[in-house]
Amino acid sequence: MEDDRSMASEIVLIGRSNVGKSTLFRLLTGKKVRVGRRPGVTVGPSRARVGSVTYVDMPGYGYMKGAERRVQEGTKDFIVHYFEDRGDDILLAIQVIDAASFLEIADRWEERGEVPLEVELFEFLTDLDLAVAVAANKMDRVEDPDATLDAIGERLGMLPPWSQWRDRIAPISAKGGDIGSLKEIIRSSLQSRSAGGPSPKK
Numbered sequence: 185m186e187d188d189r190s191m192a193s194e195i196v197l198i199g200r201s202n203v204g205k206s207t208l209f210r211l212l213t214g215k216k217v218r219v220g221r222r223p224g225v226t227v228g229p230s231r232a233r234v235g236s237v238t239y240v241d242m243p244g245y246g247y248m249k250g251a252e253r254r255v256q257e258g259t260k261d262f263i264v265h266y267f268e269d270r271g272d273d274i275l276l277a278i279q280v281i282d283a284a285s286f287l288e289i290a291d292r293w294e295e296r297g298e299v300p301l302e303v304e305l306f307e308f309l310t311d312l313d314l315a316v317a318v319a320a321n322k323m324d325r326v327e328d329p330d331a332t333l334d335a336i337g338e339r340l341g342m343l344p345p346w347s348q349w350r351d352r353i354a355p356i357s358a359k360g361g362d363i364g365s366l367k368e369i370i371r372s373s374l375q376s377r378s379a380g381g382p383s384p385k386k
C-alpha cells in the first residue's frame with residue numbers, strides 16, 4: 185500500500201533558507217508567520233490547518249546565516265527524520281527553490297565536485313516515495329523562464345521541455361501572490377486522495 189495516501193493529511197514546505205517558504209505558507213494558509221530578508225528566519229516548523237489539510241512550514245535546510253554549525257546540522261537531522269518517520273502522513277512535499285539563483289548555486293557545488301544540496305534534497309524526498317512538487321519561486325526575477333525551468337528540471341532528472349512536468353514543477357512568485365500553478369498541483373493531490381487513488385507522481 186505504498187502509494188495509498190488516502191489518510192495523509194500534511195502538505196510540507198521544504199527547501200533551503202531564504203527561498204520563500206514562509207511567504208508561500210502565508211499565502212496558502214493565511215497564517216502570519218515571520219518572513220525575512222535574512223536566511224534562518226524560521227527556526228521550528230509552523231503548522232496551520234486549512235480544511236482537511238495541515239500545512240507545515242519547515243526551517244531552511246542547510247546554510248543559515250549566523251547559526252552555529254551544530255544548530256544547522258540539528259535542523260537538517262530534524263527535517264530528515266521528520267520525512268522518514270512521518271512519510272505516511274505526508275500527502276505532498278513541496279520543495280521550494282529560488283529559481284533565480286538555483287542554477288548558479290548548483291553549478292558552484294558541481295565545480296567543487298559535490299552534489300548540489302537541493303538536488304540531494306530532491307532525491308532524498310523522491311527516494312522515500314513521497315509525492316514531491318517543486319515550487320520554482322521568485323520567477324519575477326528570472327529573465328528567461330522557459331530556459332531556466334528546463335535547466336532546473338533537467339538537474340532534477342526531468343527531461344525538457346519542463347512543460348511536460350506541470351504536475352511536478354510549478355513556477356510561482358509568492359511575493360507577488362502568483363501561485364496558481366502550485367494550487368493546481370495541490371488540488372490534484374487532494375482529489376486523488378479523496379478518490380483513494382495514487383498521488384500524481386513519477
Ligand SMILES: Nc1nc2c(ncn2[C@@H]2O[C@H](COP(=O)(O)OP(=O)(O)OP(=O)(O)O)[C@@H](O)[C@H]2O)c(=O)[nH]1
Binds near residue numbers: 218358
Ligand atoms: N523577488 C521575490 N522575492 C521573494 C519571493 N518570495 C519570497 N521572497 C523574499 O524572499 C525573502 C525570504 O522569504 P521567506 O519567506 O522568509 O523565506 P524562507 O524560505 O521561509 O526562509 P527561512 O525561514 O530562512 O528558511 C523575503 O525577503 C521575501 O520577501 C518572490 O516570489 N519573489
Ligand SMILES: [Mg+2]
Binds near residue numbers: 226
Ligand atoms: Mg521561513
